[in-house]
Amino acid sequence: xxxxxxxxxxxxxxxxxxxxxxxxxxxxxxxxxxxxxxxxxxxxxxxxxxxxxxxxxxxxxxxxxxxxxxxxxxxxxxxxxxxxxxxxxxxxxxxxxxxxxxxxxxxxxxxxxxxxxxxxxxxxxxxxxxxxxxxxxxxxxxxxxxxxxxxxxxxxxxxxxxxxxxxxxxxxxxxxxxxxxxxxxxxxxxxxxxxxxxxxxxxxxxxxxxxxxxxxxxxxxxxxxxxxxxxxxxxxxxxxxxxxxxxxxxxxxxxxxxxxxxxxxxxxxxxxxxxxxxxxxxxxxxxxxxxxxxxxxxxxxxxxxxxxxxxxxxxxx
Numbered sequence: 158x159x160x161x162x163x164x165x166x167x168x169x170x171x172x173x174x175x176x177x178x179x180x181x182x183x184x185x186x187x188x189x190x191x192x193x194x195x196x197x198x199x200x201x202x203x204x205x206x207x208x209x210x211x212x213x214x215x216x217x218x219x220x221x222x223x224x225x226x227x228x229x230x231x232x233x234x235x236x237x238x239x240x241x242x243x244x245x246x247x248x249x250x251x252x253x254x255x256x257x258x259x260x261x262x263x264x265x266x267x268x269x270x271x272x273x274x275x276x277x278x279x280x281x282x283x284x285x286x287x288x289x290x291x292x293x294x295x296x297x298x299x300x301x302x303x304x305x306x307x308x309x310x311x312x313x314x315x316x317x318x319x320x321x322x323x324x325x326x327x328x329x330x331x332x333x334x335x336x337x338x339x340x341x342x343x344x345x346x347x348x349x350x351x352x353x354x355x356x357x358x359x360x361x362x363x364x365x366x367x368x369x370x371x372x373x374x375x376x377x378x379x380x381x382x383x384x385x386x387x388x389x390x391x392x393x394x395x396x397x398x399x400x401x402x403x404x405x406x407x408x409x410x411x412x413x414x415x416x417x418x419x420x421x422x423x424x425x426x427x428x429x430x431x432x433x434x435x436x437x438x439x440x441x442x443x444x445x446x447x448x449x450x451x452x453x454x455x456x457x458x459x460x461x462x463x464x465x466x467x468x469x470x471x472x473x474x
Contacts, residue, residue, distance in 0.1 A: 175251035176215040177201045177373065179233065179380035180225060182260040182272060183397040186409040189260060189272040190377060193222050196273050199373045201251070215254045223270035229257040229396045234379050238372045249371075255380045257396035275381065276416075278366045278374055281339065282381065284331055284416045291364050292324070296348065299358060300324075303346045333415050334385040340378040349374075385415055392433050395454040401437055403449040404428065433458050 178200045180191035193200050202218035204211065216227055233253040260272050276283045281292055300320045307313040323339045325331030343349045347356045350368045368374060387393055394411055402410075408424050428434060435455050440448035 174204045175201055175249060176204055176211060176218055177236075177251050177253040177371075177376055178215050178219050178227075178256055179253060179377055180219065180227065180256040180258050181275075181380065181384060181397070181414075182258050183394075183410045183413060184260045184272065186406070186413045188275045188413045190275045190278075191219075191223060191225055191258070191270070192273050193267075193270050194370070195269050196271065196277075196367060198370050199376060200270075201371070201373075204252075211252055212254065215252075219256075222267060224265060224267050225258060225261050225270070227256050227258055229393070230254055231256075233376070233383060236372065236376060253376050253379070255383060257393060259397075259399075275377065278369065278377060279336065279340070279381065280363055280366050282333075282336055282416050284333065285412055285418050288325070288331070289364075291360075295358065295360060295364065296343075297324075297326075299348055299356075300342075300346060331417070333417050334382050336381040336385065337375070337378045338382075340375060344375075388414060392431075392454065392458045395433075395458050398454070401439065401451040401453050403441060403451060404434075405449065407434075407452070 178191070180200070182189045182191070191200060192198065200215075200219045200222045202214070202222070204214045211232070212230055215230070219225060219227055231254065233255040235250065235252050238249040238251065263271065281289060281296070283289075304313055304316045304320065307316060319342065321327040321329050322332075323335055323342050340349070344352045347354045348358065348360070348365065349355065350365065351372070351374065366374075369377070384393070388411060394407070394414070397414075398407065398410060404425060405421075407428070408419060408421065411424075412418055433454060434452040437451045437453055439451040441451060442448065
């Protein structure tokens with residue numbers, strides 16, 4: 158499907174609900190998101206009467222627009238995009254889904270569809286080496302100026318607390334699942350290009366990130382928040398890993414999703430305590446260093462993810 162064909166989807170389906178898919182993969186320890194329109198949008202389309210369910214609709218749109226196979230899927234959130242209206246004058250309503258997948262080869266995807274590192278859209282969310290210097294040097298002064306613009310002391314104090322909670326400043330630490338809160342704060346202050354009162358302070362694309370159409374960057378931020386929280390209490394990472402892997406590869410993959418580094422020994426104790434993995438009889442072949450043991454997720458973990466998705470498995474025909 159061409160970019161122009163994707164572009165006209167909404168206008169051709171006036172008066173219907175839109176479906177938006179956020180598909181996440183882990184490739185070479187990097188968190189990646191499936192996009193269309195050369196990275197400007199997430200896969201989306203209108204709910205049609207031929208679709209038996211919302212999930213069937215979103216699967217169909219992803220297949221049509223990208224050819225990317227889908228696995229685990231769960232409903233994410235329902236959004237009202239007040240920046241767009243239908244011909245009737247009503248705001249656009251769309252239902253989003255979060256999916257986990259193994260990244261298909263680029264030559265198998267539709268033209269204008271592709272996988273991108275999600276830190277291209279949210280560079281400040283990569284906290285693996287700590288907070289980037291440019292956040293302190295460029296973003297923080299703008300947030301402090303926004304706080305001081307308020308004359309009411311109570312509101313000014315609330316703004317300061319909100320900023321500190323979002324960015325892990327003052328008495329607060331960095332919370333990786335606050336992705337949406339940080340994005341919405343930058344949007345409100347006008348530091349995001351899609352904000353209606355955007356103020357260009359000279360941030361590069363590597364600092365403010367790539368924009369998306371149709372408020373889709375907000376949808377992606379919501380998905381990142383959900384997934385970062387979810388990996389702490391459900392073994393959804395199993396949907397993103399190869400069949401066999403080393404403990405170090407698993408740690409690097411989780412760090413890619415969470416955007417923070419983990420202590421090696423603490424991570425291994427946590428994995429052992431949760432009893433998610435089993436050893437294989439295989440070792441890695443390495444040119445340097447000692448071979449590492451390969452592991453796989455236990456069958457009950459994979460079954461738990463299928464049941465937790467709360468949906469039927471996709472048909473193979």
